[in-house]
Amino acid sequence: MDCLASWDPVVSDPFLYDVRFVVLDVETTGGSPDEASLIEIGAAAFLAGEELASFETFVDPGTEIPPFVSELTGITDDMVRAAPSPQIAVPQLVSLIGDAVVVGHNVAFDLGFLDAALAGCGRPPLTNAVVDTLALARRLVRDEVPDCALGTLAAVLRLAHRPAHRALADALATADLLHRLIEGATGYGVLRLSELLALPYRLAPIPVSAAGSLAVAPATLAPA
Secondary structure, three states, rough: OOOOOOOOOOOOOOOOHHEEEEEEEEOOOOOOOOOOOOEEEEEEEEEEOOOEEEEEEEEEOOOOOOHHHHHHHHHHHHHHHHOOOOHHHHHHHHHHHOOOOOEEEEEEEOOOOOHHHHHHHOOOOOOEEEEEEHHHHHHHOOOHHOOOOOHHHHOOOOOHHHHOOOHHHHHHHHHHHHHHHHHHHHHHHHOEEEHHHHHHEEEOOOOOOHHHOOOHHHHOOOOO
């Protein structure tokens, strides 16, 4: 999903401290919404770095959860048996999102499942502005970390929350990452929403000396 496609800077280009972000994550039975389904959704809304609200629910995928997914996430068939269907759970999430900027780590994956669920109940896909922390991290700190997996970034940047292959935990880790990356980006003039949305596509090099390194020395890293 193109993060710039549905957002009109002529209508509004707020400073980042005035932007409401909803950071989300999903757990699923597989890698594609054509063949798999949601089993958990987690999200949290933020304004100026402060958490405003959160949302968390299991989702009944309508099929058995593969054993490898249960092993990875700890989510079992019994845990989702009485949960709402995707067509009920996702509209509840949309109510939280409203007109906020949607944030995720590799967010196209999450949005693919959310939009599929919305299509399943006759609703249009999300058209909010979107920030992908994976793309931002690749632009800002790629040379300072072994890779840009969320777990690696959480460890290297010593974020308060660590991902655990559970939706809300991963969403909160992503929110920590978003705020850390915004903090670094302001060091070279990224102050408004349009500038943050455009940052992954900037062709000019981003000097580390302008914002300083966001990482900590390897010797101080906590286990991932």
